[in-house]
Amino acid sequence: MMILLGAVLVAAAVVLYVVQPVFSGERASLASLDEEFTEAEARRHLSLVALRDVEYDFATGKVDERDYRRLRDELGREALDALREVQRSRDQAEDAPPAKDAVADDLEREIAAYRAALRSGTLCDRCGSANVAEALFCATCGRQLESERGEEAAAARGR
Amino acid sequence: MILLGEFALWVALPVSIWGIVLAFVGGHRKRGDLVLSAERSVYAVFFLLCLTSLGIILAFLGEHYEYRYVWGYSSRELETYFKVTGLWAGQRGSLVFWVLLLTLFSSIAVFQNRRRNREFMPSVVGVLLTITAFFLGVLLFADVNPFERLPFTPANGQGLNPQLQNYWMTIHPPTLYLGFTSFSVPFAFGIAALVTGKTDSRWLVVTRRWTLLSWFFLTNGIIFGMRWAYEELGWGGYWFWDPVENASLLPWLTATAFLHSVMIQEHRGMLKMWNLSLVSLTFLLTIFATFLTRSGLIESVHSFAQNTRIAYIFLAFLGAATFACLLLILWRKDDLRAERTIESFLSRESAFLMNNLILLGSAFAVLWGTLFPLISEGFAGTKVAVGPAFFNRVNIPIGLVLLALTGIGPVIAWRRATRRNLERNFLPPLLMAAAVVAGLMIAGMRGFYALATFAICGFVLTILATEFWKGTRARARIEGEGLGKAFLHLIARNRRRWGGYIVHVGIVLMFAGFAGASFHTEIDQSVEPGDQIRAASPYGHEYVLTYQGLSSSRTPNMWQWVALMDVSRDGRRLGTITAEQRIYSTADQPIREVGIRSTPLEDVYVILAGVEDFEGALRNESSAQGAVFQVLVRPLVGWIWYGGLVITLGSLIALWPGAGGPARRKVRATPASARLAGV
Incomplete structure (x- = not known):
């Protein structure tokens, strides 16, 4: 008797729990939410990981300078493309783009700064912010920038 | 209840x-x-x-x-x-x-x-x-x-079954099952990527940790199984190419391939279709491994019982799943085209691809050997089992190439390795390999495979040590940290890379153990109390084991004979070893509990192979103490287990939650500048 009661209770609880959304209309989201990792962000993340690995390979003398530059440009471009796409999808998500040109200009400027930082090696390795060419510390997080990286790499190549 | x-x-x-x-x-x-x-x-x-x-x-x-x-x-x-x-x-x-x-x-x-x-x-x-x-x-x-x-x-x-009555029984099967079942998650995400058409990078990012987790459990499950076989079952070894051992090795091989090929997709946008195929194949092989154990189709120490109905159901499921995966991949094949092609044979892409092909080749060879009894039965009418000789002949060379790649992969350049790159990175390790061979040959070691294994171990260890040293030094200089701190920070900042290298070190140690164990010596001898067994070590010295006698006991569950041996080396007493035989009331076969004295250099491995008068010994009669022993001296076996521990450590580092890469941030609807700053 007790067993029967237990079985009925378990079955009822399971069925109620599972079926409830169909009747109450409670929904699970099926689209990406605002704060989540989108495809573009995943690409940006991966290109940045790859970028960091390439920088490391260069610093330890595993790739030569020409290949390093090519790879870095390539990966940097990918990261920027991904960034641009992230921006574009945000713009589309917001219905009213009041200052779209302004945002685009803003973005272009940021991208240029990012490129310059990539080239001069002043991209912060802790927070990823782009800094001006002569910066010694990251403007965003205060980390000392790896200005010796060039010397280190040169030393590694010289051996 | x-x-x-x-x-x-x-x-x-x-x-x-x-x-x-x-x-x-x-x-x-x-x-x-x-x-x-x-x-x-x-x-x-x-x-x-x-x-x-x-x-x-x-x-x-x-x-x-x-x-x-x-x-x-x-x-x-x-x-x-x-x-x-x-x-x-x-x-x-x-x-x-x-x-x-x-x-x-x-x-x-x-x-x-x-x-x-x-x-x-x-x-x-x-x-x-x-x-x-x-x-x-x-x-x-x-x-x-x-x-x-x-x-x-x-x-x-x-x-x-008495063989299952020990603590490995509680650890080994669940660990393997954890590995098998957790791989369903990356597989499900791979299929979801195919179904939704979002086959680019996201499913890789989402499933990376799951794949590592599954690999971690699989690896440990396999090593636990080896350890169990070595210390408990008294077969005198750790791997027997038993069908079920092979079945657990198959998904491990493809999962390892997948872990590596993922990195090519991340860095170079290649091999998308390959990755999806590998994730599907690995999943199918976990099901196949489960199936092989359960169907009883192939004789194995692990198999439960012959049950043909289960066999057909599993085969149908495997067939349907394979078909579905193939169909989905073909359906999305236009999205899966590579963004780039491989530029040079001498590049990291190509080293990774080699690693993949070799792992898959090995998986295929193992699969073929495992299924051969069935295939031969289908064609010739009789089951012909393929012995360890086949697996060793195929897999030892494959394993050695793979071992070499664990060193080449981390240092060869992406895209195209220049001559300078090759010289700088590979000359010192090659010299080290040559030095190892020369040293061992002078010490009197012969045998191509063992020499080759130790040479490659030296080669890879030199490369990995250089990697750690260079990375630490660069970091110490850049951050102004002490070497110890720099070393720890180096690993913490890119856990996947350095954890992976630590795993490679573990693999090298294991291979050294495999190679060393092949030099074992063995002696079988029948003795009375007081008699001595002289077991020669491959290093040249000699162990003297003095047989002390048997002590027997009875419990409701089993009869037990324990033999006691005094061990000494070069006249110096080292201690005692006990080896046992048990007969359980529920089984006819006697069970052997092996006595092992383990040092980093070699293991002395004593099997009580037989008792001359079981009944007399059970009454502890002094005239019934004669016994037969099998004594093995196995060099470097311990390194297999040390290597296993290092692999566990490395994969735990790679698995450890938290960033360890450029921070993954939540992107909020903020001005463009703030968002870019958060890259």
Whole structure:
């Protein structure tokens, strides 16, 4: 008797729990939410990981300078493309783009700064912010920038 | 409560089928309510399986021998501990355990992604529940219901196979199952990527940690199995190319290939189709491994029982799943084209690709050898088993090339290695390899494979040590840190890379152990108390084992003969070794408990091969003390286990949660500048 009661209770609880959304209309989201990792962000993340690995390979003398530059440009471009796409999808998500040109200009400027930082090696390795060419510390997080990286790499190549 | 467990098993099947239908329909029609209901069925099935497992354990603890499964794997004499592990001791229970773990991992995956990756989730839930429903169907309809009753209630059970009565039994099977079942999650995400057409990078990012986790469990499960075989079963070795060992090695090989090829997709946008194929193949092989153990089609120390119905059901499922995967991949083949091509044979891409091809080649060879008895039966009518000789001949050269790649891969340049790159990175390690060969040959070592193995070990270790040194030095200089601190920070900042290298170090140690163990010496001798066995070590010295005598005892569960040996080396006493034979009341075959004296240099391995007068010895008569021993001296075996520990450490570092890469940030609707600054 007790067993029967237990079985009925378990079955009822399971069925109620599972079926409830169909009747109450409670929904699970099926689209990406605002704060989540989108495809573009995943690409940006991966290109940045790859970028960091390439920088490391260069610093330890595993790739030569020409290949390093090519790879870095390539990966940097990918990261920027991904960034641009992230921006574009945000713009589309917001219905009213009041200052779209302004945002685009803003973005272009940021991208240029990012490129310059990539080239001069002043991209912060802790927070990823782009800094001006002569910066010694990251403007965003205060980390000392790896200005010796060039010397280190040169030393590694010289051996 | 036991009945409730049985009832829960029956309820779980319709609930999971409901979930499958709603997940796919909900995903297709974009109905969030249906998908939510499907996700809840994942949790519900997990809950039901918990009840089922609890029911089985209670049936064991309550000595309910009217259940065929409990009767077959337990007895009144069995320790309580082994009654609990009875859940996975036999075919029926272990299938329940398999589904329990699968639903556990499914629930974790669903919970983890309740607010993320939502467009993948309908397919992920659908795929995971399909696998669950398949196993539930097998449990209920293929003569393997753990709750099947006997027509009468026996007074006692048949008892647990004595070979399973030790602590490895509690560790080895669950660890392997954790590896097998957790791989369903990356597979489900791979399929979801194909279904939704989002095959680019996201599913890789989402599943990376799952894949590593699964690999971690698989690796440990395999090493635990080796250790069990070595110290407990008295077969004198750690790997026998037994079909079920092979079956667990197959998904490990492809999962390892997958872990590496993922990196090529990340860095170079290549091999998308390959990665999806590998993730599918690995999953199929985990199912195949489960199938091989259960079908009894191939003779093995692990197989449960011949059950052809299960064999056909599993084959049908494997066939259908393979077909579905192929169809999906072909359907998306235009999206899966590579963004770039390989530019040079001498590049890291190509080293990774080589690693993949070799791992797959090895997997194919192992699969072929494992299935050969079946194939030969199909064509020639007789089962021809393929012995270890075949597997060794094929896999030793393959293993050596792979070993070399564990060193080449990390340092060869991306895209195209220049001559300077090659010279700078490979000259010192090559010199080291040559020095190792020269040193060993002067010491008198011969044998091509062993020399080659040690040479490659030297080569790879030099490379990896240089890597760690360079990285640490660069970091120490850049950050102004001390070397120790710089070393720790270096690893912490890029855990996947350095954890991976540590795993490579572990692999090298294991290979050194494999190579060393091939030089073992063996002596069989029949002795009376006071007699000495002289076992020569391959290093040149000699162990003298003085036989002290037998001591016997009886418990309700077993008879036991313990032989005591004094060990000395070069006249210096080192201690004692005991080796045992046991005969359990529930089994005819005697069980050997091996005596091992282990040092980093070599193991002395003593097997009590026979007792001359069992009955007399059991009465502890002084005239009945004669015994036969098998003594092996195995160089470097310990390094296999040390290597295993290093691999565990490395994979834990790679797995450790937290960034360890450029921080993954939540992007909020903020001005563009702030967002860019957060890159």
